[in-house]
Amino acid sequence: MLQDSPIYIPTDSSHSAVDSHLSQEISTTVSEHLDESNNESTARDSEGEEKKTREKALPMDCAPAPYEKLEQAQKMAEKFIKEKEVYKANRELIRCVALTRIIYGDCHWQLAQAFANLAHSYLILQGLPAQAIEHAESAKRIMLTGIRTPPEDKREILGTLVTIYYTLGIAHLAQNNGKESYLSLRKAERLMEELQELDGRVIMGLKISEKDLVIALGRTCLQQNKFDFAVGYFEKAVDVVILTEGDMAPELINLYQKIAQSEQLKKNHGRAIAYLLQAHSICVALYKQLSVEAAQTGLLLGKAYAATGDQQHVGAAEMYFTESLVAYQAALGAKDSLTLSAIEEFSKWLVHVGKNQQAYRLLKDSLKSIIDTYGDFSEKAAETYHIMGSICLAEGKMREAYQLFNKCLQIQTAVYGPRNRKPKEMQELLNALERSPTVHEENRLVK
Structure with a gap:
């Protein structure tokens, strides 16, 4: 069965550390803003401006600062994301949260967006x-909280x-919480449909594409053993990929594998x-026959047959197992x-199909590599010694x-301990074998 790569799930301590960092960053950003305001105020004092005039001018003079900083932080976050500078991007996004709160307060949809x-x-x-959840x-x-929704902001609010x-759906999926994952992703799907109706089926600038969403729904349905639904979502994703990238797009490889798994x-x-x-066929065309990608799909084909x-199907299974092994070795x-x-x-x-000698030679030839690795x-x-021993036992070689x-x-x-x-x-099993004449006689001579 295919498996997705595991996602690291942090401990509570690391979770608290990140929350602490977020609070600290927000406090720091607010402090920086107030410090700048005070500095500007001191400068105006030195110029001899009247106190009342200074107090009235201060909010207006300082107002552009957080807006400018927010715009800069957003641009830097996008830049670092493109450059794969993960932690720098995350820091800028934290700054965006802090600055958005300064500008719009605690109950504005733009703070939710941040x-x-x-x-x-x-x-x-x-x-x-x-942390994502x-x-x-x-x-x-x-x-x-019942925030007011201006008509001109509806598109961004839906996004x-x-x-x-x-x-939420993907995060719960990573934590094997299939029910919560499915409910969240279905809400996202309905909102995506509403957004598509609003934008005439073409959505620009949205972080989540239709393809991302249907693949996620397919994965969560697969996790919950809703195989028919999973196939439907993965096939929809295939259609989207073929429409936008062609029928030889690399992403189709994983999608076809997911459908096959279902x-x-x-x-x-x-x-x-x-x-x-x-x-x-896509793997062979894109990556050649002797590639890791072709080896992986070849192995899956061998197992499927x-x-x-x-x-x-014995001949086809053996052919793909062999091709896969050759590709991996190369x-x-x-x-x-x-x-x-x-x-x-x-x-x-x-061994399962009765080709014991072929299996034994394969394992014996690989034993040194297994020990070295x-x-x-x-x-x-x-495990290797166990399989080889089982083959010999089946062949009557006691x-x-x-x-x-x-x-x-x-x-x-040595690995598990004697009580395992x-x-x-x-x-x-060894005690039973010792009672056989061949083994018993050999053990007697050794002693």
Whole structure:
């Protein structure tokens, strides 16, 4: 099954630290503004202006300062985002929150917009869903206070609401909170539709695209096992990508894989294979046959054909497993973890279809690479010895099986400890093998 890359979820302490930093930054920005006001006031004193005139002129003279600073902070945030300067961008967005509060107060939709942009930054740029949820909820509370909505601001207000609910949806998805994720993303979808009607189906300058939203909905439906809905959303995303970028766009690879994953979970193996073939053909065309991308889609195809359980697909499964392994070895080398994982997948399938000797040779040839990569005493090494031992046992080679299982036991004991279930079960198997004539006689001679 395909998995999304994990997103780091911060602890409560790191969450508090960020909130403290935000409060500190807001206080600092307000202090800077007041200091500048005082400096300007002192300068006018030295020029001999009358006190009443100075007091009346001060608010008007200082008024442009926060607006100018806000505009500058917004421009710098956009610049740092484009340059992938994550922490600098985040600092500028925090300044935007502080300055927006100074200018508009606590109950204006533009403050909600500043919080929404900050929340989106924490999620997309830094992968911190807890902070994203906190600031998106702050934005939502402001929007729900019954603020007045000028007609000329409706477009930006709707866009802000889309950003808020999309951010909440993705953040909850990252925390495996499928129900909250789905509800937030559905709200974002309805708001997006309203915004499209307002803008005539063309939305300019919105942080969240229609493609982003439907992919997110597909992911959250997949997480909740709503496979039909997931397929529908992913197919909609495919249509959008093809319309805007063509039918060979790299982004289609992942989308076809997601659709295939949903179809496999529905046991629709034929449809899953069809989508994976499309993904693989794009990989080969864009990245060549001996590439990591082609290796990955080839491995998925091998597993998809194997999952059918049909004898007629054995040849296709073996072909794609082999092609994938060759591509991994060419692109990454024999000792890379992805190469070794492909060998493990391939060998297990070979054992499953009764090609024991082929699986044994594959594992034996890779054993040195496994030890060099993971170490002598590692789970991967123990697993390899276990599979090789099982093959020998199935072939009736009791002595070889005993030796391999014994090696496996030594590693399992070191890795898991003697009281763990795995070494206990392995010891029971070894005790049973010791009763066989071949092993018993060899052990007697050794002693």
